[in-house]
Amino acid sequence: MTKLSDAPLKLSAAIEKRPLTHAFHITGYTFTECAMLVVTLQDGELTGRGEGLGVYYRHDTPNSMLHQIEALREHIERGTTREQLLELLPSGGARNALDCALWDLEAKRHGQPVWQLAGMSAPQSLLTTFTLSADDPEVMADYARQLNDARALKLKLTNDHHNAERVRAVREARPGAWLMVDANQGFTRESLTAAMPAFVEAGVAVVEQPFPIGCEAWLDGLNAPIPIAADESVQDHTDLEHLVGRVQVINIKLDKCGGLTEALTMARQARDLGFKLMVGNMGGTSWSMAPAFVLGSLCSVVDLDGPIYMLSDRTPSVSYQDGHVWCPDSVWGGPTTAVA
Structure with missing residues (x-):
């Protein structure tokens, strides 16, 4: 990959905050807004945009991200490649x-969408999970009924004793939906073992990140009847090897691994190691979903529902219909510049 142009780029970086439609609860955290860093690269009349939320449990915040970008301003504006970024900045x-801003700008310069530049097949709409915030079982069941267009549901669970009830209540409310559960590091081996019969009875298809980071050895000899997915335990490709034989699914998030370039490399390596792939998100607008949507065509599990929990989104935006997400090239990564 060569530089996009010999002319200097103009870099803009700013933090945006957008409120959520309602408080969102997971193990150890409650979110009421979505804060993100938006990076814009201007090359003459061409504009590339990227959005990052960071990784909250690694203290990778929009403020710290902005400092990282500003420290490299001169280097970035002189011109850099996506490959060089892998050395200039850590994952995050x-x-x-x-x-993602470089990918978007590259698409404008070449007059080709990102998926084509990446050597991917033409995209199709993807079945996506819709996530239920951890709450009382009846509250989660009510919300599951409201998401009547969803065909796949992801239940956030917590480190208390009501997880089996939550799963049973949602299954009763949505008997035909595909289900997965996400503990966000909240289980012990004992609590997972106790809840597992209810998960099996409810037809849960995947259990995501049951144990804390650093406790991956708890997965050894677990013999779980449901596939286990790693999320927090796998940040980028360097974390893959130590999960072989411990989990069956790898959740790739662009905010964790540091962009679409690393995500595509990570996906290839994970598949070579025998893992199934999942694409997830840390929240965000359609500018976060769009590059992840490119990766989604390689994944058996797709979790790209971030914008539905926000009071406002980009224009144009990704769309949701019949439980699927669709991202036209006009949102991001297409040959023309999208509207903010």
Whole structure:
């Protein structure tokens, strides 16, 4: 990959905050807004945009991401490649935002969509999970009924004793929906073992990140009857090897691994190691979903529902219909510039 142009780029980086439609609860955290770093690269009349939220449990915040970008301003504006970013910045939200801005700008310069530049097949709409915030079982069941267009549901669970009830209540409310559960590091081996019969009875298809980071050895000899997915335990490709034989699914998030460039490399390596792939998100607008949508065509599980929990989104935006997500090239990564 060569530089996009010999002319200097103009870099803009700013933090945006957008409120959520309602408080969102997971193990140990409650979110009421979505804060993100938006990076814009201007090359004459051409504009590339990228959005990063960072990784909250690694203290990778929009403020810290902005400092990382500003420290490299001169280097970035002189021109850099996506491959060089892998050395200039660590995995995380800052590199994600900048990497995606470079992909978007590259699409404009070449007059080709990102998926084509990446050597991918033409995209199709993807079945996506819709996520239920951890709450009382009846509250989660009510919300599951409201999501009547969803065909796949992801239940956030917590480190208490009501997880089996939550799963049973949602299954009763949505008997035909595909289900997965996400503990966000909240289980012990004992609590997972106790809840597992209810998960099996409810037809849960995947259990995501049951144990805390650093406790991957708890997965050894677990013999779980349901596939286990790693999320927090796998940040980028360097974490793959130690999960072989421990989990069956790898959740790739662009904010974790640091952009679409690393995500595509990570996906290839994970498949070579025998893992199934999942694409997830840390929240965000359609500018976060769009590059992840490119990766989604390689994944058996897709979790790209971030914008539905926000009071406002980009224009144009990704769309949701019949439980699927669709991202036209006009949102991001197409040959023309999208509207903010």
